[in-house]
Amino acid sequence: MKGGSSVVYVCSECGREETKWMGRCPSCGSWNTFVEEKVVKESKDKTQAAMPIIDKTLKKLSEVKVDKAFRFSSGIDELDRVLGGGIMRPSSVLVGGEPGIGKSTIMLQMVSSAAEKGKVLYVSGEESPSQVKLRADRLKLNLEKINIFCDTRLEALVDVIEDLKPAVVVVDSLQTLSTSTVPSIAGSPNQMRACCYALSMLAKTNDIALFLIGHVTKEGTIAGPKIVEHLVDTVLYFESSDNGVRFLRAAKNRFGSVDEIGIFQMEEEGLKAVKDPSEFFISNRKENEMPCGIAYTAVVEGSRTFLVEIQALTIPAKSGFTRVYSDRVDTARVNRIAAILERHAGLHLSDQDIYVNIAGGMKINEVSIELAIALALWSARTGTVLPADLVSFGELSLAGEVRPVSFLEKRIKTSEEMGFKTHLSPSGQKVKGITPCRNIKQAIMIGRGISKDS
Numbered sequence: 185m186k187g188g189s190s191v192v193y194v195c196s197e198c199g200r201e202e203t204k205w206m207g208r209c210p211s212c213g214s215w216n217t218f219v220e221e222k223v224v225k226e227s228k229d230k231t232q233a234a235m236p237i238i239d240k241t242l243k244k245l246s247e248v249k250v251d252k253a254f255r256f257s258s259g260i261d262e263l264d265r266v267l268g269g270g271i272m273r274p275s276s277v278l279v280g281g282e283p284g285i286g287k288s289t290i291m292l293q294m295v296s297s298a299a300e301k302g303k304v305l306y307v308s309g310e311e312s313p314s315q316v317k318l319r320a321d322r323l324k325l326n327l328e329k330i331n332i333f334c335d336t337r338l339e340a341l342v343d344v345i346e347d348l349k350p351a352v353v354v355v356d357s358l359q360t361l362s363t364s365t366v367p368s369i370a371g372s373p374n375q376m377r378a379c380c381y382a383l384s385m386l387a388k389t390n391d392i393a394l395f396l397i398g399h400v401t402k403e404g405t406i407a408g409p410k411i412v413e414h415l416v417d418t419v420l421y422f423e424s425s426d427n428g429v430r431f432l433r434a435a436k437n438r439f440g441s442v443d444e445i446g447i448f449q450m451e452e453e454g455l456k457a458v459k460d461p462s463e464f465f466i467s468n469r470k471e472n473e474m475p476c477g478i479a480y481t482a483v484v485e486g487s488r489t490f491l492v493e494i495q496a497l498t499i500p501a502k503s504g505f506t507r508v509y510s511d512r513v514d515t516a517r518v519n520r521i522a523a524i525l526e527r528h529a530g531l532h533l534s535d536q537d538i539y540v541n542i543a544g545g546m547k548i549n550e551v552s553i554e555l556a557i558a559l560a561l562w563s564a565r566t567g568t569v570l571p572a573d574l575v576s577f578g579e580l581s582l583a584g585e586v587r588p589v590s591f592l593e594k595r596i597k598t599s600e601e602m603g604f605k606t607h608l609s610p611s612g613q614k615v616k617g618i619t620p621c622r623n624i625k626q627a628i629m630i631g632r633g634i635s636k637d638s
């Protein structure tokens with residue numbers, strides 16, 4: 185087709201392009217997410233023209249002078265940690281999450297403390313200046329040094345940034361921005377890509393730490409942040425649990441690891457860091473108050489190790505077939521552990537519905553929690569209380585063996601600090617203070633032998 189009349193259909197969740205409309209995206213599996221987009225012919229030349237020349241001289245790698253990019257604290261420890269040790273300048277960071285999860289709140293808290301070190305600009309296309317002020321007042325923030333600009337035109341925003349020369353810019357949200365060079369509405373994939381690209385280039389050339397808020401929606405009416413992930417340096421996602429805890433994780437980070445996790449609680453005065461996750465994730469129980477179906481383990485998330493409580497419950501299945509309910513741990517893993525218990529510990533689970541939960545609502549993928557899940561299931565099914573000072577680590581093989589885990593010393597140190605005395609661990613690992621066990625049967629013997637209840 186000639187001219188600007190050709191169209192493509194773009195998945196607003198993942199950015200897949202198709203020549204015809206589809207009900208279900210073949211890439212990400214979302215339904216009704218394809219939106220019609222005009223093919224922007226001239227944009228190719230424009231992006232190439234806008235590409236900044238980083239260095240046009242040819243030299244030896246050894247002669248290259250390393251420019252220490254400027255890193256500074258955001259004033260929020262949990263955010264600094266997830267960013268890889270503070271905010272980089274220049275950099276572009278995408279902050280994604282569902283509406284209402286606290287993205288604007290944490291960004292306002294961040295600019296308020298970053299304003300002590302340099303000029304900051306908060307751009308809101310979602311709320312009016314007075315609404316932003318009310319929100320900032322509620323959070324009891326220092327408003328003195330925060331510049332606010334409420335416009336959704338990219339060109340106007342670029343002018344303001346070039347004029348103000350801020351060190352930190354927050355755009356709330358990327359989905360509200362639009363540029364006149366793209367003939368589609370704000371929030372469409374083309375607009376998101378064009379605005380994200382233009383702003384991240386501007387951040388690079390003007391030495392700005394840029395934060396772009398991107399909403400994640402289930403309806404697919406606006407494009408999700410996934411389609412611009414490749415255009416930014418760092419991608420952070422906010423998740424929430426049922427009890428109001430917020431987890432901030434990096435999905436991509438050019439300046440640090442993606443293993444770190446920030447844990448917050450939403451309070452009256454904004455998001456408060458959860459300083460000691462162990463105390464937060466473990467219920468405080470007195471002696472003899474330990475119920476059935478509870479086991480403890482320690483998880484390693486980035487640079488931190490903390491204890492979590494695994495809860496299990498089994499009840500006879502109401503219907504002919506059984507189910508596993510576990511939102512926080514992969515159900516396939518729970519099924520596998522149940523099969524191992526049935527085969528190698530003689531625990532009858534095949535007619536039971538199984539529930540597994542992690543107190544505090546955190547999702548955990550570590551293999552080291554398998555032994556604790558098995559013990560919690562055994563405790564729940566047999567009605568035997570595990571010792572309150574027992575903590576366990578280990579991966580389970582299909583043969584019922586307890587396999588070694590990484591960072592065993594770290595895990596033991598943290599559990600000792602929390603007052604745990606028996607550290608059930610794989611027998612192959614020679615670390616001081618462990619109670620070794622070779623297989624699941626032996627682990628259960630130890631759990632039963634020390635337990636106070638029958």
Ligand SMILES: [Zn+2]
Nearest residue numbers: 195198209212
């Ligand atoms: Zn898709």
